[in-house]
Amino acid sequence: MRNIMKFKLNQKQRNNIFIFLMLLWPVIHFIIFWVYINIDTIALTFQRFDVFSGEYVFYGLENYRSMIKNLQGYPSKTLQYALLNSFLFFPFNAVLLLPISIICAYILYKKVPGYAVFRIIFFLPSIISMVVLTMVFKFSFDSTIGFINPILRALGIEKIIPANGWFASVNTAFPMILLYCLWAGIGYNVVLVTGAMARVPIEIIESTRLDGIGFFRELWSMHLPLISSTLGTLFILSITSVFTVFLQPMLLTGGLPDDRTYTIPYLVNEQVKGGYLTTAATLGVSFSIVGVPFVMGIRYLIAKYMPTYEY
């Protein structure tokens, strides 16, 4: 009996074991799927695949040299376009998509006439598969089966229809991707913003109304500050899209014209699909080196200027 008592754990030990067990699984997961994968990816950037031995062998900085050549536009400007397009998604999301989403969300929140219909219109693209959605979007602008071009012809403005179509002309291809992202992206933001607006205490709203605040003044001076933490989150998410947008250009333009609508994630995806893992890893790691400080900086600014209000 005394021996058994010897092994009895005290409360602190029991707590430690409990914490250890609780953390064990996520830590293992983190080590395998984050630490190992990232270290392996970085290692890949210094290697090449040897077709004889079937092994990855040391290749020095050649992958980086090759990437820098690509950045200089050799043999094509694809990487330059991809870099520019990827970073364009940040101002697009921050300056265009987010403000429009806020306005739409506010309209729904204020229950203007027809708001239920608008809610469906805004939200429908968010629940349909992107493959289907891009197909519908693309077919709408098709030269033979689309309905947009006949409307433009009927309005007498057929001159604006590009000769190579909307998705392969220099002036329209990338804007079409942005238009699609706007159409399909509003719904998600609207749901989050209306949710945040609905949580604003009714007492505050009533007091501002007693002060005779107007429709837009209420949005600008009351709602936006009070939901700033949600907006901050959406802002951060809009930055991460710089690193994730690849399906939209892949399904809509396929990089056309002249590879001008590539994004970095799309390019990485293409490299992986083609089996060029070392090239993809080099691109991904380099892009992260540039992108991570950018994201961290924005996060810092958001935390500083968009504080969370308790109510």
Added chain:
Amino acid sequence: MKKIIATMMCILMAVSALFMGCRRENYDPNLITIGFAEAGYGRKWLEDAIEDFQDIHPDVRFELEGDPLITHNIQNRLETNTEVRDIFFGLRFETHKWAAMGWLEQLDDLYETEIENGVTVSERLEDYMVGYGKYVTREGEHQYLLPWNSGASGIFYNAKMFREKGWEVPETYDELVALCDEIVADEVNDDANLNNDISPFSWGGTITSYWDFLVQTWWIQLIGTDAYREFMKFESPEVYNPTSPTMAALLEATEAFENLIVKKPQNSVPACASKDHISMQMDFINGRSAMVVCGAWLENEMRANIPEDFEMKLMPTPYLENARKDNNGEYIPVNYTVAGDYAIIPKAAKNKALAKEFLVFMLREEQLQKYLLTTGSPRPFEFTMPDISSLSSCTQGIINIINNSVNVCEITNNQLAIVGRANVWALGDIYRKLLTGTDPNYTAKTYFNEAYTFVKNEWDSWLVQAGMK
């Protein structure tokens, strides 16, 4: 409470570990598992073969996994040794890496196995597929793939429209040019109604590589298969010299395409550059274009959407003026097969011997005939043609083209090609540049000159990347 949670966690982890350990199924010596790309050819061909095999081996059972996207999952499965089937039937892919990594069973013995009447697999294999899937790895030079499908490619035309309009199927390039002019000048294109317009071709800007089915066929018409195979060895940067006979011929073929399509936008449905393969094919079956360049899978792929009275056919690729002729002065027909689908047996497969036996069984004369009649596509092995009158006129035409042409498959075991550096188009898809590029002064000749300079500059680097230097 904590004790309970901790106990539950421990149990959960133990059960997880237990299940992970139990994932390996019990070995059954009479079970063959097959994963296959269930795409345009369906699964009946495989079910029929299994049924016939089981007549001889009633004790053998099969497990089938049909998945249209299995090709892209095979690598992960081989790498992680999970859900590895005894046989995988996959679509064209970079398979050399799998062999190099030691994931594939060597099939040399299978190729030397007798199928029937003293004929071995290698003897039955069509000449144009010899060398396909024969890779040099650290294991030496071995055969790792067994060809699955063959096929045909080129210009499909709307046969009913041709009949109604009185258009003749062109036999030469000049006749093709004249036909396009005739189609453009057709009365339906003169009225104000744009919805009834007919253009000679529809194509998709996102799949411009389909033009290879035409241009590479023209190229091989000009140089013959020996020179084509010689080029695919990529022995020096000089193979890209635009003044070399082989490259000059490729330039001639490309310029024929340039003159037909790039310089004559009226020969295409408006704004084809913005189309993908679906809208391209929709234009064809909706009668908006008279012709489309595609592979033999077109009819199967569009089957669900093809109108009842629609009739398509594949025409023998019209000959360029300088195409090679035989001793009788007749042009030599060429078919760019787009073959490359394969069967593999993973090294980690459980029933390799039985899997090989089944693959050899599928190469029996009777099985090859059944396969053709079920799928409408022949396998690249020699066999007596069965009666194909039950097949669609399109499929019959395709089979006739395969039977009456010099068939070519893009086979190269060159390391520069394997590492993705050397290929016919050194600067990437030329058609994409010509059809959707933004520089109006960019021509095929520009591309060829730039490609030659690029290859000369990069050759040494390529050799290093391929482990050849």
